[in-house]
Amino acid sequence: MTANTTATDIARVPTDLDVIIVGAGLSGIAAAHFLRERCAGTRFAMLEARQSLGGTWDLFRYPGVRSDSDMFTLGFSFRPWASPQAIADGGEILDYLKDTARAEGLDSLIRYGHKVREARWDSTIARWTLDIERTHADSRQDTQTLTCHFLFMCSGYYAYDAGHAPAWPDMDTFTGAIVHPQHWPQDLDYRDKRVVIVGSGATAVTLLPSMAATAAHVTMLQRSPSYILSMPSRDGVAERLRAWLPAGMAHHVVRAKNVLIALGFYNAARRWPNAIRRVLIRRAARQAQGHVDVERDLTPRYQPWDQRLCLAPGGDIFKALRGGRAAIVTDEIASFTTNGLALKSGKTLDADIVVTATGLRVQLMGGARLLVDGKPVVLSDSVAYKGMMYSDVPNLASVFGYTNASWTLKAELIAQYVCRLINHMNAQGADTCVPRLRDGERGEMPAIGLTSGYIQRAAGALPKQGGRKPWVFYQNYLRDLRLMRWGSVDDGAMHFERRATRLVGPDATTASQASNTTSAVASATR
Known part of the structure; x- marks a missing residue:
């Protein structure tokens, strides 16, 4: 397998995985690191809609682009920021992300030019099915279907195609x-x-x-x-x-x-x-x-x-x-x-x-359409669970970092918690985890409390938060640290189930072949 998996390499890699990470920016790299470190044997890949990694730090190229928080917290806990600059420019941050992905061997797991258009959860097989639009290096486009057990959305919170651009007269x-x-x-x-x-x-x-x-x-x-x-x-x-x-x-x-x-x-x-x-x-x-x-x-x-x-x-x-x-x-x-x-x-x-410089357009899930057992997911009707999952949406987590601190702090906590969930499901023989509100519980307020224009413009599309944990969207790293690193994953709000009634694929032989192919690819990339 080549160092950078592009759309033309897809025939050589598995199409059914344990975890699919969507996005190869700061959040996606953190997610991949902890999955490899804490969930041994997990088959996963990273999908990146663009032709390069880095997310925000590859997209924005305006003069002076830089971090808006210190690099000792915006940088990864597992890879110390070595530069003397506490506030770094975008080019330095992009180099840091590339170096980290290369040093960790994660760049080989990225499938570039893969944009998720729709993701459908099917309870009978406990799988997400993803419709992918693939853009090749020569700008040709085609489509592909991938399946996974757990979907980890690390695609950020804004639309990459265009920012907020008001129209003025003349x-x-x-x-x-x-x-x-x-x-x-x-x-x-x-x-x-x-x-x-x-x-x-x-x-x-x-x-x-x-x-x-x-x-x-x-x-x-x-x-x-x-x-x-x-x-x-x-x-x-x-x-x-x-x-x-x-x-x-x-x-x-x-x-x-x-x-x-x-x-x-x-x-x-x-x-x-x-x-x-x-x-x-x-x-x-x-x-x-x-x-x-x-x-x-x-x-x-x-x-x-x-x-x-x-x-x-x-x-x-x-x-x-x-x-x-x-x-x-x-x-x-x-x-x-x-x-x-x-x-x-x-x-x-x-x-x-x-x-x-009029701001961003908020877009969750990279703009992908979500369906659970054929019913469209309306995120504004859902309640955020621990700031990372959504009520009644199984086996899906997404990263939304802190608004009052470095994005990476929350991104790493979420990645670590997803690893705990996956390990717990494996230990219990469950294939599904889904947060559910108790009777009488409901979302009482917006999950994001900022009055910034980009948040207010998106208020109708954002999830809600509840009045008590685990439904509170804390903007407090120490409280989240206690809740997500040491708190029980089996907290009464998270339900673990075994739903699958049939194999993924036409028969057990196909599933076994896919597993063997995955093992070969994983061995080649280590």
């Missing part, structure tokens, strides 16, 4: 370039150009200082401000610990330190929002040094952590503002003009390039 009259960061043109030349970035979130805050280094001028046009928190791009404590301790031990100590600091800050912000609000605004104002109107441009309308905070490594956005090559304008677009934007205040902004 956009077609603008003679410059209009660009969305999700699909950044690699040949876009913004040197000595006037740039307007529409938005105030993490992408806009990242783009402004990066583009201001060579553009004639960059303006961040925002309807309302976000909280911007400056933090060092390097972790001094981590550097000292690395000098004193073995690399693995230093990594775990720094990781624990950063988890506790982030959780403590979040809890303080929720408990004393007005005090933390004043601190954040005062810090930002001190760094801006009079180059913005603090009340208008740096004072959000919401409390801290109602939306994610925007990080500014080394205060880079404030340096750009102080340098005179960048500015923040708080206003709204009335229309586009030939040479820029007309604002609702009556002012105008001249631009050669307009960057619409």
Whole structure:
């Protein structure tokens, strides 16, 4: 088997598996690592819709793209982050993911160009059947069917084909370039150009200082401000610990330190929002040094952590503002003009390039349609179980990371818990695990409580959460650690059953041949 399994290699690999992981980004790599480590003999593969691994970090190529949390927690627990940069750029993160997949031998399990269009659960065989659209390296397309016992969705939470792109009047009259960061043109030349970035979130805050280094001028046009928190791009404590301790031990100590600091800050912000609000605004104002109107441009309308905070490594956005090559304008677009934007205040902004950093389109399950015994699954009618599974949906888990901490922390907990579920089913002779609400229990509120635009736009498609565990979608790593690493998998809400009434495939011989083929492939890739 080749190092990178593409659509043209599919005839040589099994089509019935124990586990299928959908997505070969950060979550998928973590899932594959723990399956191999903790579920010996499990036959699994990773399906990736694109032609390369990395997910978010391969998709986004806009100037300055970087992590929005520290790399000691965004990086894997099992592979220490070796760079001195605590906040790393996208290229470094992508290299780290590729190196990890290669070092772990997981790259050989990825089937590229495989997009899941539909997944159907059949209780009589206790299997998911996946309809796959395959895109070959030469852009030819065809379809294929795969089956698996457990479906692990690690495809993220947003649509890769396009971001959120509002329409404004007279956009077609603008003679410059209009660009969305999700699909950044690699040949876009913004040197000595006037740039307007529409938005105030993490992408806009990242783009402004990066583009201001060579553009004639960059303006961040925002309807309302976000909280911007400056933090060092390097972790001094981590550097000292690395000098004193073995690399693995230093990594775990720094990781624990950063988890506790982030959780403590979040809890303080929720408990004393007005005090933390004043601190954040005062810090930002001190760094801006009079180059913005603090009340208008740096004072959000919401409390801290109602939306994610925007990080500014080394205060880079404030340096750009102080340098005179960048500015923040708080206003709204009335229309586009030939040479820029007309604002609702009556002012105008001249631009050669307009960057619409207007957010993501939330899309769960990679856009795949789910059916359970012929009935379509409506996720908005379901209740999230431990933030990873859904009421009445068997043998399926998905990764949705923390909104107040690194994505990887929750991704790893979910992967470890899936391994526990699989091992428990094997030990008990069960083929099905399905979370079910007790009589009288129901979903009471949205699973994701952020007021961010991308979450609010998707509110009608997101699952609910209940009022008590295991139906609460905690945003707390320590509580989840206790619940998911040490709590019982047989908790009364999770039901284990043996449903299958017949073999998968036409006869037992076929099943045996498939097993033998899988063993040969697994041996070749170890």
